[in-house]
Amino acid sequence: MTGTYLRYVALGDSQTEGMNDGDEIRGYRGWADRLAEQLTAVQPRLRYANLAVRGRVTSDVRTEQLPIALSLRPDLVTVLAGLNDLLRPRFDAVAVAGHLESMFEALTGAGARVVAFTLPDPGLLVPAARGLTRRTLDFNARVREAAHRHGVTVVDLSVYPICTDRRLWSADRLHLNALGHTRLAAAVAHALDLPDGADLWTNPLEPQRKPSTWRRAGVELRWAVSYVGPWLLRRALGKSSGDGRTAKRPTLAPARRWPEPDPVL
Template sequence: MVLPCLALKSKIVSDSGFSRYVAIGDSQTEGLWDGDDTVGVIGFADRLAALLDARYPGLRYANLAIRGKRVIDVLNDQLPQALAMEPDLVTVCVGMNDVTRPGRTFTKAMADLDDVYQQLADSGATVVTTSFPDVAKMLPVGRLIGSRIQQVNEVITRAAQRHGFGLVDLYNAEAMNEPSIWSHDRMHASTRGHILFAEAAAEALKLPGSNHDWAMPSGEEVRDSFAERMYAQAQWTRSLLIPWIWRHARGRSSGDGRDPKYAELQPVSEQVRMAHQSA
């Protein structure tokens, strides 16, 4: 949510660009709510791949992200697959499913996230990661997980600084307060949100022509009445919380039985190019 390993792990863009890009993570990187399961989901990583391929033709791209996955799933499953592809670019966005999961596994998940970052740094690939937005501004229930959001963002930010990773800071971006950035559940990005996330990743990579406009408010009227927030809360409860409780009771995840949409490095698909061009 990539090139042969480079010696300078803080390097952002090589003179020749990127040739092997692997995206790892959960639903945000898979592309949930940018498209659907009938026509196919796209998402910010696909859009970034299209942007890179337009600038550096011949890019090969894999997206291993699967909805519902936690840090431990990325560490044990996706990361080894990604590193075996010898990427020169990796994007990683994971941790929200650990933030929202009740229980005592959160502290372990943060240690595992540090491990993910360390292994990526050791690989020599260029890495872009992202902090999480302030969910408390979008959902009443967000206040219950606000401290965890701050904790995971601290782990992410410190790792980015320590290893020289590109960082997309969603927590402090004013645009993230606009409802049109988010899908009906206010936890996943809308198509507009995924487009902006791709632009943010381009800025983190210091790609020519990129800028910080993605983080600026658009002028959209932000109406945040109690009724609207409660409606969003009801949508979140109906579409996320209740299905999660039912799956958890059966020991299942929303990603169970799903395969990565691009499990191997391949040319950027025409579908992704067309979606990027029409954005």
């Protein structure tokens, strides 16, 4: 292990909040909670805060979450943001990357080790999202460059085919499922050189029989009706899934012990 961490703070949007690894009743676990559990196994005195809120864009994370994170004096911070920006019609890669770099600079300047992420290509998950491929590539390149300038560790989710295997994603194709969150926690553990943090998370799943053209068309139609339509309606009304919500773990505390078993990697 290359560092000893006592205060871990997670910043971001719905992925870091933990959707859809759990539910509104039991709460959402997610990869950051899973990572905190792994860190606790190594450092029992670890305290963990998760400031992420669904629906937030990078500017929100910077203005709402960064000041709180700095006040907690973390020695480890993860920053996963940008997907909500990519999905907006008006996407400014320079501005989004600028918000991320400002966070990198502030957090590393305060002495924290920072972990950032590139994003998998949405076009490989959703055929209708192929128009986002170019902007995703641009975004990822800017994240890598900003991270390099500030000594930030990058978990590069754009280079491993497993990251766009739909079996790691919920039915909405926007949020990871329990298996996906488990893999992402393992990816960060590997980047941090934690004990047992091997690169097994990159291993592909068993081959899957390819569905017929008609079945694929039906799946795409149901997905559009169930998820795209409601999302477009919220956007038209100027609403966000995160309206009225606050962070699930706004202060540092021991990591929660979840009783349910992890899915198989």
